[in-house]
Amino acid sequence: MSNLSSSGTPMAASPLTRAVLEIDEYASGLGWDRPARLFALVDTARLRAQEPGLASQLGLEGAEAAAFTPIEQEELPAGKPLDEFLGTIAWPDAVAGCALTVERLMLPPSAEASVPDGLDEAGLAKWVARHPDRQEVRMTVAVLRNGAREAAIRLREKDSPSEVLTGADLVPGLADALAATFES
Numbered sequence: 001m002s003n004l005s006s007s008g009t010p011m012a013a014s015p016l017t018r019a020v021l022e023i024d025e026y027a028s029g030l031g032w033d034r035p036a037r038l039f040a041l042v043d044t045a046r047l048r049a050q051e052p053g054l055a056s057q058l059g060l061e062g063a064e065a066a067a068f069t070p071i072e073q074e075e076l077p078a079g080k081p082l083d084e085f086l087g088t089i090a091w092p093d094a095v096a097g098c099a100l101t102v103e104r105l106m107l108p109p110s111a112e113a114s115v116p117d118g119l120d121e122a123g124l125a126k127w128v129a130r131h132p133d134r135q136e137v138r139m140t141v142a143v144l145r146n147g148a149r150e151a152a153i154r155l156r157e158k159d160s161p162s163e164v165l166t167g168a169d170l171v172p173g174l175a176d177a178l179a180a181t182f183e184s
Helices: 015-030 044-050 051-057 082-086 109-114 121-129 172-180
Strands: 037-043 069-072 095-106 135-144 149-155 165-167
Touching: 015 037, 015 069, 015 095, 015 135, 015 165, 037 044, 037 135, 044 051, 044 069, 069 095, 069 149, 082 095, 095 121, 095 172, 109 149, 135 172, 149 172
Parallel strands: none
Antiparallel strands: 037 069, 037 095, 095 135, 135 149, 149 165
């Protein structure tokens, strides 16, 4: 007997982990080389009670519905730095949390010692893009108003649901930026 649900997420996973993995699976279905995507996380039970028509459209009537329903937001503005964009967001009270999926190039910790001194951000990005040990990753990070955090990281070279790494502290900077969208 498998410890995975029919959607491939671990049955024992927390509701926030399940939401992150659901978003990761959705992003994976769209393929690689995609822009960042922002999601509001709403309490599914509250959504069913307050917006039964919308809940029905989203297929959330059954007892199997997840605790959080991710609702994709409009496309992020092209050319605007992600941190600047996140600084402009204010969520309505009905939003319990938010999540972002974004692709990046990463280097293993062993490569950090060989980073040339004096590179600006653009120069560093070019250097990383040419590095032979670079890894393309898709990061999905979610935060709740109550401070809970979760992240999923998928390597492009190991693009499989069974190879997704999850944890609360995998992408702390992005989690901090998302959490700041709930501060008023």
